Amino acid sequence: MSFLEIDHLQKRFARTTAVEQVHLEVTRGEFVSFLGPSGCGKTTTLRIIAGFESPSSGAIRLDGVDITQRPPHQRNVGMVFQSYALFPNMTVAQNVGFGLKVAKKPTAEITQRVEEMLHLIKLPALGNRYPYQLSGGQQQRVALARALAIRPQVLLLDEPLSALDAKIRVSLRLEIRSIQRELGITTIYVTHDQEEALSLSDRIVVMSEGRVEQIGTPFEIYNFPRTAFVASFVGTLNLLHGKILVDGQEVFASRGLERARTGDAVTVALRPEIVSLGEVAGNGNRMRGTVEDVNFLGSIVRIRVRFTDNTISLDTFNNPNLSLPQRGQALTVSFPREAVLALEAPSSS
Amino acid sequence: MKPRRLGSWLLIVFGVLYFFVPLLGTFEFSLRLLRGVYSVAAYRIVLADPRFAATVTYSTVLALATIVVGILLVLPTAYWIQLRLPRLRPVVEFITLLPLVIPAIVLVFGYLRIYNSSSALPLTGSARTTDLLLMFSYVTLALPYMYRAVDNGLRAIDVRTLTEAAQSLGAGWSTILLRVILPNVRVAVLSGAFLTFAIVIGEFTMASLLDRPAFGPYLQLIGANRAYEPAALSIISFSITWACMGFIQVFGRGAPGQVAGAH
Numbered sequence: 001m002s003f004l005e006i007d008h009l010q011k012r013f014a015r016t017t018a019v020e021q022v023h024l025e026v027t028r029g030e031f032v033s034f035l036g037p038s039g040c041g042k043t044t045t046l047r048i049i050a051g052f053e054s055p056s057s058g059a060i061r062l063d064g065v066d067i068t069q070r071p072p073h074q075r076n077v078g079m080v081f082q083s084y085a086l087f088p089n090m091t092v093a094q095n096v097g098f099g100l101k102v103a104k105k106p107t108a109e110i111t112q113r114v115e116e117m118l119h120l121i122k123l124p125a126l127g128n129r130y131p132y133q134l135s136g137g138q139q140q141r142v143a144l145a146r147a148l149a150i151r152p153q154v155l156l157l158d159e160p161l162s163a164l165d166a167k168i169r170v171s172l173r174l175e176i177r178s179i180q181r182e183l184g185i186t187t188i189y190v191t192h193d194q195e196e197a198l199s200l201s202d203r204i205v206v207m208s209e210g211r212v213e214q215i216g217t218p219f220e221i222y223n224f225p226r227t228a229f230v231a232s233f234v235g236t237l238n239l240l241h242g243k244i245l246v247d248g249q250e251v252f253a254s255r256g257l258e259r260a261r262t263g264d265a266v267t268v269a270l271r272p273e274i275v276s277l278g279e280v281a282g283n284g285n286r287m288r289g290t291v292e293d294v295n296f297l298g299s300i301v302r303i304r305v306r307f308t309d310n311t312i313s314l315d316t317f318n319n320p321n322l323s324l325p326q327r328g329q330a331l332t333v334s335f336p337r338e339a340v341l342a343l344e345a346p347s348s349s
Numbered sequence: 350m351k352p353r354r355l356g357s358w359l360l361i362v363f364g365v366l367y368f369f370v371p372l373l374g375t376f377e378f379s380l381r382l383l384r385g386v387y388s389v390a391a392y393r394i395v396l397a398d399p400r401f402a403a404t405v406t407y408s409t410v411l412a413l414a415t416i417v418v419g420i421l422l423v424l425p426t427a428y429w430i431q432l433r434l435p436r437l438r439p440v441v442e443f444i445t446l447l448p449l450v451i452p453a454i455v456l457v458f459g460y461l462r463i464y465n466s467s468s469a470l471p472l473t474g475s476a477r478t479t480d481l482l483l484m485f486s487y488v489t490l491a492l493p494y495m496y497r498a499v500d501n502g503l504r505a506i507d508v509r510t511l512t513e514a515a516q517s518l519g520a521g522w523s524t525i526l527l528r529v530i531l532p533n534v535r536v537a538v539l540s541g542a543f544l545t546f547a548i549v550i551g552e553f554t555m556a557s558l559l560d561r562p563a564f565g566p567y568l569q570l571i572g573a574n575r576a577y578e579p580a581a582l583s584i585i586s587f588s589i590t591w592a593c594m595g596f597i598q599v600f601g602r603g604a605p606g607q608v609a610g611a612h
Contacts, residue, residue, distance in 0.1 A: 052513055072516040083507060085514035089532035099518035150518060
């Protein structure tokens with residue numbers, strides 16, 4: 001049975017629909033990420049769960065209880081904001097203990113819980129500091145401790161790492177995941193960063209223009225995107241446009257094109273890391289083209305190869321002992337049939 | 350010295366002379382009560398006058414009440430405008446500026462028409478209710494300063510996110526206002542409070558026309574009948590106002606992360 005149920009949520013503003021029939025059932029202890037570009041409705045959905053926005057229709061049920069009409073302060077939902085939102089007039093300890101003080105818990109209990117939380121976020125000595133005396137990463141950890149101190153039923157995180165630099169972002173996201181696992185708390189995480197979503201989540205909800213595009217595990221979302229949007233938003237993608245021919249198919253796909261008929265216009269997709277340089281034995285696809293560009297990205301080299309109407313990016317590991325292909329050089333690329341993703345139902349041209 | 354810098358210095362010197370020469374003149378005059386010597390006799394007379402203590406006390410109490418009511422009116426209003434009704438901000442700003450446009454004498458005549466003893470709400474019927482009316486009229490008079498100070502303070506903090514963070518931690522509206530918002534705009538509120546104090550302590554028109562024993566009418570009374578004492582009173586009232594400004598500066602430094610408003 002689901003612990004948190006987002007039941008066909010819809011949110012309309014004056015002229016626009018921000019959230020369109022979003023339905024999701026989250027089990028207890030699950031880590032679910034909402035992934036999508038700006039304006040896709042992910043933050044609005046999160047704010048509806050938190051109670052900061054009310055839905056135009058639909059319901060939110062938490063542990064079987066309908067909380068749709070409950071004010072935010074009666075939901076027992078912890079929230080972490082992008083801008084940390086620590087209270088500037090309070091010390092770290094006072095910030096962490098704020099929720100417990102509001103709930104009129106005994107002082108001894110508050111002190112103990114604050115200490116526990118500061119140990120959890122590995123900042124036990126900073127209780128007396130003010131927020132302005134902390135780095136961005138430390139402030140966000142305090143914000144996390146503050147949200148967790150009240151023992152919320154659900155933890156909501158709204159792009160919590162967006163304001164931090166790259167290294168802190170990676171270390172903090174690992175920390176968030178390990179704390180979430182340790183406490184077993186049901187978590188909804190909003191991000192536009194696919195790497196964050198893929199590395200953290202049990203499941204990902206990919207959203208676009210207010211609608212859910214796909215819900216699945218990171219493995220499913222990355223390897224088997226159901227729509228062109230998911231495929232292009234999550235990871236890098238090569239899109240190949242073409243037509244189904246009676247004779248002489250140029251690209252073989254192992255699935256997804258069963259219903260396509262001769263003459264249909266189709267778009268198929270390929271991940272860059274699945275494409276190999278040169279010819280590979282077997283009955284895979286082979287295409288011959290010209291090197292358009294070579295991008296050295298450190299551990300990976302991304303090569304763009306142009307064919308008549310299409311361009312393919314392929315990733316290959318950096319090897320200092322091998323020379324890189326040159327622009328304008330003719331070469332062959334290969335990829336297995338299973339790697340070809342048929343994105344949308346083919347339509348007649 | 351470059352000509353531009355010289356120009357700046359000349360302007361500063363002119364400003365200092367413009368403000369301080371009359372003040373120095375008044376101060377010097379206030380010391381000449383006794384013929385041939387400088388003395389503080391005028392100050393001694395003023396401070397010994399029981400009406401001085403009475404009117405200063407009356408105006409101080411009224412100023413404090415004005416500050417409390419002003420904060421209670423302005424802080425939640427400015428907070429709500431910022432949080433939920435930002436489109437109403439120009440309207441509210443216009444309303445708060447009206448006391449600067451409408452002369453105090455017009456306001457007080459309006460009050461007298463509406464709240465006279467034969468009206469539906471006869472606030473001028475007794476001394477206590479007239480005090481109440483005077484206090485509310487001072488709240489109106491100080492509105493432009495109090496609103497601007499508080500609004501500037503609120504604009505400098507992320508009101509919406511702080512409110513939502515507090516809500517998600519279980520705080521209701523009163524807790525949010527008192528424990529989260531007010532402490533973070535404390536300096537701005539104090540600025541508004543001291544400006545209000547400075548306005549109320551020397552206000553004449555309203556107190557005089559409502560016939561209340563405030564410091565302003567006392568100043569005028571002494572000024573009309575005495576020579577040296579009004580000069581001493583002027584210096585005393587200047588000192589009170591300056592003390593207020595000094596307090597703004599002292600408190601304006603504020604606690605960590607706090608925000609000052611309009612000074």
